[in-house]
Structure formats: C-alpha cells, structure tokens
Amino acid sequence: MLKQASRLLSRSVAAASYKSVTTRAFSTELPSTIDSTFVDAWKKVAPNMDPPQTPSSFMKPRPSTPSSIPTKLTVNFVLPYTSELTGKEVDMVIIPASTGQMGVLPGHVPTIAELKPGIMSVHEGTDVKKYFLSSGFAFLHANSVADIIAVEAVPLDHIDPSQVQKGLAEFQQKLASATTDLEKAEAQIGVEVHSAINAALSG
Amino acid sequence: MASNAAVPFWRAAGMTYITYSNICANLVRNCLKEPFKAESINREKVHFSLSKWSDGKPQKPVMRSDTPQV
Numbered sequence: 287m288l289k290q291a292s293r294l295l296s297r298s299v300a301a302a303s304y305k306s307v308t309t310r311a312f313s314t315e316l317p318s319t320i321d322s323t324f325v326d327a328w329k330k331v332a333p334n335m336d337p338p339q340t341p342s343s344f345m346k347p348r349p350s351t352p353s354s355i356p357t358k359l360t361v362n363f364v365l366p367y368t369s370e371l372t373g374k375e376v377d378m379v380i381i382p383a384s385t386g387q388m389g390v391l392p393g394h395v396p397t398i399a400e401l402k403p404g405i406m407s408v409h410e411g412t413d414v415k416k417y418f419l420s421s422g423f424a425f426l427h428a429n430s431v432a433d434i435i436a437v438e439a440v441p442l443d444h445i446d447p448s449q450v451q452k453g454l455a456e457f458q459q460k461l462a463s464a465t466t467d468l469e470k471a472e473a474q475i476g477v478e479v480h481s482a483i484n485a486a487l488s489g
Numbered sequence: 490m491a492s493n494a495a496v497p498f499w500r501a502a503g504m505t506y507i508t509y510s511n512i513c514a515n516l517v518r519n520c521l522k523e524p525f526k527a528e529s530i531n532r533e534k535v536h537f538s539l540s541k542w543s544d545g546k547p548q549k550p551v552m553r554s555d556t557p558q559v
Contacts, residue, residue, distance in 0.1 A: 367532055403513055420513040437514040438529070440521060449520045471502035475509060479516045 351428040355393030360431045361408065365439055370417075371408070378409040379432060381424045382482075392430040399424045401436065403482040416442055418486050420479070447487055454480035 320343070328337040349360075361379055363371040379390045382404025401422045408415045422436030457476030464470040499509045518529045534555035540547040 403517070418517065420517040421510045437510050438517045440517065440525070444521050444525045446520060446522045446526075453516065453520060467502040468504065471499045471504055472512065474498060475512050476516060479513050480520070483517070483520055 348427070349429050349431065352430075356430045357392060358430070359390060359392045359394075361434065362431065363406075363408075363434045363436075363439070365436055370439060374408075374410075376408055376410045379434070380405075380407045380409070381434060382406060382419060383424065388424075390424075390426055390432055394426045394430070394432075396428045397424075397426045399426070401434075403479045405442070405486045406434065406436075406439070418442055418445065418483060442486060445483060445487060450480055450483045450487065454484060 325337045328335075358375040358377065359379065361371050361374045361376050362369070363374075377391075381388050381390060381399065382401050383399040384402045385399075387404070388399060401419055401424055403420055404418070406417050406419050408417075417439040418441075419436040420438040422434065424435075425433040427433070453476065457473050457480060461470065461473035461477055464473045497509075500506075518526065518533070521529060536552075536554040536556055538550045538552050540550035542548065
C-alpha cells in the first residue's frame with residue numbers, strides 16, 4: 287500500500303511541476319495550496335492516514351497585491367538578534383543599495399536589492415529615522431511590503447567618530463602593504479566600510 | 490552563456506558573501522561608542538563544541554569559545 291502511495295505522489299508532483307514550468311506566479315499571488323486531486327487519491331489509498339501537509343499550509347498567507355497602489359509602505363526590518371521594525375506603515379524608505387541610494391515608495395517595482403554599508407532612512411510623515419547598515423538585502427514585494435534584512439544596524443549617534451578615523455587610517459595602511467589577494471580584499475572592505483561610516487556621519 | 494555582472498572584488502579574491510557580510514558587521518561593531526560596543530561584542534560571543542566523525546564514530550570533541558574557560 288505504501289508503494290502505491292509513493293507512485294501517486296510522484297505522479298501528481300510530476301503533473302504539478304509540468305504546470306509550473308510554463309507559468310510562474312509571484313509568491314504573493316498563489317491560490318490555495320491544497321491539491322484536491324492528490325488529497326482525493328490519498329484518501330482512496332490510505333483512508334485512515336491524514337494527507338501530508340506542505341510547508342505552505344503552516345504559513346500565514348502574504349497579503350495579496352492590491353489593484354490600486356496603497357498609500358503606505360509596510361516595512362519589516364530585521365536583524366539576526368532582533369526585529370527592529372515589524373509591519374510598520376511608513377511613507378518611504380531610502381535604502382543603501384549596491385547600485386546607489388534607492389528610494390522605495392508604496393507600489394515600487396518588485397525588487398531584490400543587495401545592500402552596501404550605508405545609511406537607511408525611514409520616513410514617516412515628518413519623522414525620519416536613520417540607521418547605518420553594515421550590509422544586507424532588501425526584498426521589495428508587489429504588495430508594497432518591504433523586507434529589509436541586515437547583520438548590524440546602528441543609529442548614527444551610537445558611532446564613535448574617532449574610532450572610525452583610526453580604523454580608516456589603519457585599513458588604508460593595510461591596503462598599501464597587503465600581499466595576498468585575500469589580504470587586499472579584507473583591507474579594501476575595511477576602507478570601504480570606514481569611508482561609508484565617515485560619509486554617513488558627515489553627510 | 491557568459492557570466493552576467495562583474496564579479497565583486499571580494500568574490501574574485503575567493504571570499505564568500507557570508508564572510509564579507511560578517512567582516513562588515515564586525516568593523517561596524519568596532520566603531521561603536523562604549524556601552525553599545527561592549528553590549529554588541531557580548532551578544533556576538535559563541536561557545537560550542539565541535540566533533541568530527543569518521544567511520545561512523547565521533548572523534549574527540551573540540552571546544553570553541555569566546556568566553557574564558559573557568
């Protein structure tokens with residue numbers, strides 16, 4: 287009986303994957319994830335066992351893409367050790383993408399942006415909150431939800447300018463004296479991060 | 490198919506993104522003002538035991554720790 291179940295499972299998985307090769311919906315727009323043909327076939331073969339659950343049945347569905355552009359952007363800003371902002375409704379965020387400062391408004395084109403060390407500012411009315419991000423990613427979804435993840439994010443007044451200057455000088459010197467590729471790369475990263483913090487503190 | 494974008498300098502030097510990201514985070518932490526710096530360094534301390542396996546048996550475990558052993 288178990289052999290039958292695995293045959294049915296592979297048959298319906300094959301059918302589902304054939305469909306998904308042709309059209310791919312965004313994850314915010316998928317219909318109900320319960321495959322009724324599979325569940326029916328399962329019940330015929332193993333009526334006493336519950337059909338297996340898929341991970342999506344445990345997840346809360348994402349808010350769907352509204353047809354008109356919403357007025358506010360919902361921001362989820364998380365760090366490995368804390369959730370800085372959860373579902374906060376704001377007017378705009380400016381993120382330090384690797385291609386330059388990117389302003390994100392509600393209704394932004396769905397984008398995955400890699401972030402470079404820089405300032406992220408969250409604009410809510412006249413209120414602007416700035417954080418210096420060490421690096422990370424920003425996922426902008428079609429439903430005007432922005433997920434920003436960073437490893438370290440500090441408010442600008444937590445930074446010590448003298449340490450930054452010292453670090454910058456130290457890494458510039460390391461860059462000049464580096465021999466292997468790896469040392470050069472590490473020194474270059476040091477110079478970039480410290481210059482970015484410097485620019486952030488002064489600009 | 491040719492590769493798409495230019496490879497970032499750290500990738501060209503053999504570093505992975507995670508290593509790059511952790512280096513950036515450590516540099517930022519080092520530039521913090523005092524109470525915050527101590528908190529962040531404390532937060533990032535790790536303490537774990539690692540044992541490699543061979544022939545289906547664990548070898549002697551190795552302790553890796555940022556906290557001084559008592």
